[in-house]
Amino acid sequence: MSKRASALLFLLLLFAGAVYFSTTLQSPLLSVLQSINRSWNTFSTGIGNLIEENFEQKETIEALRKEAELYRQSHLLLHEMATEFNALLAENNSTFRYEPRVALVRTIAYANFADMTKLWLQMEDFNASRLYGLIYNETAAGIVTARDGRPLALLNGDYQCTYAVFVGPNKAPGIVRGRNSDTMLVQYIPTWVAITVGDEVVTSGLDNLFFAGVKVGTVKSIELTGGYQNAVIEPYYKGNDPDYFHVITDIR
Numbered sequence: 001m002s003k004r005a006s007a008l009l010f011l012l013l014l015f016a017g018a019v020y021f022s023t024t025l026q027s028p029l030l031s032v033l034q035s036i037n038r039s040w041n042t043f044s045t046g047i048g049n050l051i052e053e054n055f056e057q058k059e060t061i062e063a064l065r066k067e068a069e070l071y072r073q074s075h076l077l078l079h080e081m082a083t084e085f086n087a088l089l090a091e092n093n094s095t096f097r098y099e100p101r102v103a104l105v106r107t108i109a110y111a112n113f114a115d116m117t118k119l120w121l122q123m124e125d126f127n128a129s130r131l132y133g134l135i136y137n138e139t140a141a142g143i144v145t146a147r148d149g150r151p152l153a154l155l156n157g158d159y160q161c162t163y164a165v166f167v168g169p170n171k172a173p174g175i176v177r178g179r180n181s182d183t184m185l186v187q188y189i190p191t192w193v194a195i196t197v198g199d200e201v202v203t204s205g206l207d208n209l210f211f212a213g214v215k216v217g218t219v220k221s222i223e224l225t226g227g228y229q230n231a232v233i234e235p236y237y238k239g240n241d242p243d244y245f246h247v248i249t250d251i252r
Helices: 003-021 023-091
Strands: 101-112 115-122 132-136 139-147 150-155 162-167 172-178 184-190 200-203 215-225 228-235 244-250
Touching (some): 101 150, 132 150, 139 162, 162 184
Antiparallel strands (some): 101 244, 132 244, 162 200, 184 228, 200 215
16 A cells, blocks of 8 residues: 555544544534535425326326327217218208217316305307317216306206206106205106106207217106206216317307
8 A cells, every 4th residue: 555545544543533523513414514514405306296296197198098098989970970860861852961079178277166066167169159069978967058258067966057858768858957965866757658657768850969868867856846857867978077068169
């Protein structure tokens, strides 16, 4: 070992001994080490949060891709059905054409925190002078109306949410209305059309809001009032606050 190396080793040993036995030297050194440790913890936590956010963003992107794929498949299915239907009409020399259109819309926020049945929507080409049918996972979820010129979703539980339906295999006509978070009420069902508990309720399409046959719910009980039948139904969609809906923009 060279003299220079020996001297350096000796100085290091002296410094280590001084630090070990002297609190005066220990304090600033510990302060520096603690500062380095805090900086490292902050840095490592930041890196961890960044990695976690990156994974969450990837999951969000993947979820959006699945939503977009579902929308694309639904749109293609509707287009295929419309094409076949129009071909059938052409075979019978009819000039009528059926070209349903739907749009994917995003929820923004509740219109009122005390009311979970009203949601603001982000919707392109919104026409404040008309109503729209609202669909979630191939079931009727409510309607879209205008408030202050903005699109507002009235979900199935809202009393102002109404649309035309058929009840059961005999297609008993009626108007469904929101009742509460768990049930809806189908009113004005003719008494001469038989309905039973367990019958499925679907949209009739007679109000130009929905296609015919969109599933709404099932009959839980029936009552007679004012010369009509009323049916309490359990809707398939109960307002589980999704991020996206489909809006029927045209059913021609």
